Amino acid sequence: MSKKILIVDDDATNRKLLATILKKGGYEPIEAENGLEALNKLTPDIKIILLDLIMPLMGGLEFLEIFPSKKPECMNIPVLVLTTDDSKKTEALHKGAKEVIIKPINPTLLLDKISSYL
Numbered sequence: 001m002s003k004k005i006l007i008v009d010d011d012a013t014n015r016k017l018l019a020t021i022l023k024k025g026g027y028e029p030i031e032a033e034n035g036l037e038a039l040n041k042l043t044p045d046i047k048i049i050l051l052d053l054i055m056p057l058m059g060g061l062e063f064l065e066i067f068p069s070k071k072p073e074c075m076n077i078p079v080l081v082l083t084t085d086d087s088k089k090t091e092a093l094h095k096g097a098k099e100v101i102i103k104p105i106n107p108t109l110l111l112d113k114i115s116s117y118l
């Protein structure tokens with residue numbers, strides 16, 4: 001079974017931190033710097049998408065809106081939004097995010113949330 005998790009965040013430090021947490025949890029992280037790169041790297045064997053909201057080129061809300069039509073074979077992959085800005089929480093949930101987790105990330109909590117969607 002695939003253990004791939006797509007990390008979408010423009011902040012390299014955040015991506016590295018998340019990748020470290022995921023590897024410790026036994027997962028295989030794949031990194032994208034923005035929504036556009038995420039669309040290119042999105043494949044049906046990815047189990048979860050961890051999505052930042054504020055990113056250049058294509059932000060998280062736009063990605064949420066368009067990925068189901070651009071990659072219909074991936075439309076059922078759960079998206080967990082990770083953000084510092086909880087004012088966008090309702091909008092992210094309306095656009096299909098399963099959860100909005102406020103940064104900074106608690107590693108144990110994150111791995112628990114991920115396993116609850118697998």
Ligand SMILES: [Mg+2]
Nearest residue numbers: 010052054055
């Ligand atoms: Mg960002």
